[in-house]
Amino acid sequence: MKCLQGAGAWLCAAVALALAGCGTSPTNRAPVEDRRAAAPQPAVVVPVVKPAAGxxxxxxxxxxxxxxxxxxxxxxxxxxxxxxxxxxxxxxxxxxxxxxxxxxxxxxxxxxxxxxxxxVKPVASSSVVSTPIAPAAPASAASAPARASSAPSMPAAAAAPSTGDDDLGWIWPTRGPVLDSFDEVKNKGVDIGGVAGEPIFAAADGKVVYAGSGLRNYGNLIILKHNNTYLTAYAHNQTLMVKEDQTVKKGQKIAEMGSSDADRVKLHFELRRLGKAVDPLKYLPPR
CATH class of the missing domain: 3.10.350.10 (LysM domain)
Structure with a gap:
């Protein structure tokens, strides 16, 4: 475009600037509003923790x-x-x-x-547990022999009066040598050696409260409850000879020795006082 001289020069310049501005793209754009509906967010489910029973x-x-x-x-x-x-x-x-x-x-x-x-407490002979009603000593003394004579086949040891839960007259559950002694951490009983099939005996009168193989590392296991204080456990048996809830007498054969869940044939014998494992050798008679 040819511009005029003199006074019209300024008008020419202004027109040129205007035309230049029209050909340039704007640097700042107006914000664009997104009117699409926002996607719903999933609800947060807080789990309800149920307290353990009891x-x-x-x-x-x-x-x-x-x-x-x-x-x-x-x-x-x-x-x-x-x-x-x-x-x-x-x-x-x-x-x-x-x-x-x-x-x-x-x-x-x-x-x-x-x-x-x-x-669970072994029942003694009626001649032992009877208490005289009258204070007269001669009457109770006379009645005791008559009652005792009615059961001549019962061993004298079984008819002995009990002085408490500790007076059980323990016997060895089997005849073999002691392989491993008691340790509160490593061995909660004693391990007694022997041969497969050797008899295992009840160490005292009691009741079978468990007979099975449901306790890991014990194999075929028998647990006897003797009274409110003592339990005994007999583990790794080959054969179980008694059933749960059965009453047994001291010296009765309850199992045969084996190696179930063990590295060799042996009896693992535990004696528990109020649930705590104690050293059976402190209770069993010396050999």
């Missing part, structure tokens, strides 16, 4: 909190109780299903305590 009794005397790896058999052994009793006290529909953190009653309810004592 949590209100945690830490109380007579109760036990289940730990990983526990079974009702082990809990019974560690607390000196029958697995069946624990299942009954806690109304367990499936004794094989317990949960970590669950709190179980491991002592009998107060109302049933007398019944529990009567069912």
């Amino acid at each position: 949590f209100e009794n945690a830490g109380r005397s007579g109760y036990y909190t289940v730990k990983p790896g526990d079974t009702l058999i082990r809990i019974g052994l560690e607390n000196g109780q029958s697995p069946k009793d624990i299942a009954r006290w806690n109304s367990l529909d499936n004794p094989n299903k317990i949960e970590v953190g669950q709190v179980l009653r491991v002592m009998p309810p107060v109302a049933n305590e007398a019944v529990a004592v009567a069912t």
Whole structure:
């Protein structure tokens, strides 16, 4: 474009600048609003944590909190109780299903305590447990021989009066040598050697509260409850000769020695006082 001279020069320049501005793209654009509806976000679901059964009794005397790896058999052994009793006290529909953190009653309810004592404590002869009603000594002395004579086949040791739960007259459960002695951490009993099929005897009168192979590292196992204080366990058997809830006498054959869940033929024998493993050699008679 040819511009005029003089006064019209400024008008020419202004027109040129205007035309140049029209050909240039704007550097700043107006914001664009996205009017599309936002996608709904999924709701956050907070899981409701259900407290373990019996949590209100945690830490109380007579109760036990289940730990990983526990079974009702082990809990019974560690607390000196029958697995069946624990299942009954806690109304367990499936004794094989317990949960970590669950709190179980491991002592009998107060109302049933007398019944529990009567069912597991060995019953002595009537001549032993009878108490004279009258204070007259001659009457009770005269009546004792008459009652005792009615059971001549009972061994004298079985008719001896009991002075408490500790007076059980323990015997060795088998005749072999001691292979491994008691250790509170490594060996909660004694290991006794022998040959496969050798008889295993009840170390005292009692009741079979477990007979089976449900406890890991024990193989074919028998647990006897002798009274409210003592349990004995007989592990690694080849054959079990008794059943649960059966009453046995001291010296009765209850199993045959074997190597189930063990590295050799042996009897692993445990003696538990109030659930705690103690050294059986301190209770068994010297050889």
